[in-house]
Amino acid sequence: MNVWIAIGATAVGCYLVKLLGLLVPAGALEKPLVKRLSALLPVALLAALTAQQTFGDGQQLVLDARGAGVAAAALALLLRAPFLVVVAAAVVVTAGVRALG
């Protein structure tokens, strides 16, 4: 039930913020500070999520095979690999390190 509540809230919330952009008159939200903040908010969230999903295990911080996988993804990104290759690199390296460990 909790999962459905989360899904419902996310679906409604994410739809409304999409619709808002198409409905409000141009210029209403185009204030420099608001624009800067809205551009930086995903940066903060994605950076924190990347770190947590790499090093978090419940409420503990751990260094495991995922660290190697995400490092491989970072390398793939530096080499300008396509999106799917980046994800595949992380998955394959993580599985490989687990298989060896």
Added chain:
Amino acid sequence: MAAEQTTPAHIRTETETETGSKPDSAVIRDALGVGIAVGLSGFAFGVTSAGSGLSLLQTCTLSLLVFTGASQFALVGALAAGGSPFTAAAGAFFLGVRNTFYGLRLSQLLALPRAVRPFAAHWVIDETTAVTLAQPTRRAARIGFTVTGLSLYVLWNLTTLIGALGARALGDTDVWGLDAATPAVFLALLAPMLRTSTERAVAALAVLLGLGFLPVLPAGVPVLVAALAAPAVLFLKGRTMSRTAKEDDR
């Protein structure tokens, strides 16, 4: 399309050979390229979501109704970590807020009739915006938006379903390294955003906050605390800039 009647005459020049025109086929090719490449990554979402313990119906509902990748990954990640439904949804919601600003740009470029906007809104995401903004004319922008949106929506949902079904067949998805897919997706979305020192400072502070509070705050809350890195860095930067400005006055 009914909207064609409201198109001002000066942008109905796309078939002529003036600068900035682009054949429809080229727009469609660009749009399909993005739509197909990103649409296929719904597979990673389907696997991750099912691996996080969500049912097939829940996983597919997310792709059908939320349809903004980063928010979907964030939600299932937070739920898997044991977050409350509201903190989990809040993290996903804040990631979706950027779409509002895409919508502001798109509504000027596409000039959609009011009746169409509630439907078009569902497709206002990173990829459709990127393709639409790159088009030289309104006709090209509308084609780019529609083709990217449609191909991405269909494929994303199809691959979500296949991924969720596949995850069951795989059993323990961690053995296959699939728990590394989510952070890799986030990193791939983040990387192109790290253009200036401001973005890098925000990212670094957010990592510190996100990891530092992970052991002490309830699941899902640390990421919301980490979001404060954005206003914090802007505030500090504003202070530094006004101080330098004052020193310049002297």
